[in-house]
Amino acid sequence: MRVLRAAGYKSMPWKNGGGVTTEIAVSPADAGLDTFDWRVSMARVEGSGPFSSFAGIDRTLSVLEGEGIILDVAGEPPACLTAASAPFSFPADRPTSAELIAGPITDLNVMTRRGRMRHSVERLVMSNPLEIGIESRATLVLCLGGEVLVSAAEPIRLSHLDALLTASATAGLRIKPIDHPTVFVVRIDGIRPND
Known part of the structure; x- marks a missing residue:
């Protein structure tokens, strides 16, 4: 078992440069955005706009703090996520945009490499x-x-x-x-x- 303290998490820019993500855990250790098998992170979303695209990745998003977000994933009906919602899974390589409901949110992102994990x-x-x-x-x-x-x-x-x-x-x-x-x-x- 490994205890991961919030104070020790690593922050880095989003893949699309639109914000900052905080990495909780990744495998293999120290893998980059194009080489991980799996990754768990948090992001502060300050404004509406497109999500980063990750080829060959499956993703689940949950709202941790804030009023919520409406996700528009290509080929799916819009999904309204709040802090009370069940986690929402979608392919991370499908065009996706988000609209904030009322102010910034913090979300939890879990991503795994399709076909491997x-x-x-x-x-x-x-x-x-x-x-x-x-x-x-x-x-x-x-x-x-x-x-x-x-x-x-x-x-x-x-x-x-x-x-x-x-x-x-x-x-x-x-x-x-x-x-x-x-x-x-x-x-x-x-x-x-x-x-």
Whole structure:
């Protein structure tokens, strides 16, 4: 297990130069925008406009803070995303534009290389302890608001925007909420040739 503290995340320009993204985790380590297998990041969206295009990438977007955003993905009906919405998945190489509903937002982006990796994202509002099974190659738990306590040999406390990254060999996680947090559970798996 690796604890990823919000204060240690790396910030960099968007691929299209229109803003700044904050990288939470990437594989392989230190991979660039054209070479990652998977990537989890946050972005502050200050204005409406086009999204960066990523060839061969599948993407899931969730709103963390702000009133929300309307995504227009080519070939799909417009999707209205708010902080209460389920995560929204779409191909990152399809032309996509966004319109802010009322002011800036912060979003969570999960991206995997199509044909090599796949992912799922779950948003959970916590009021009771939670057991998370670890069957995936990698599982990332991001804490939003409040705090959580993760059971381990030495309990791990995650505060707002801290994350925990685990490998498939890890036993399940027991997470106890403090101050009614929301957690995002990101599961990432490799794809076998016959999948």
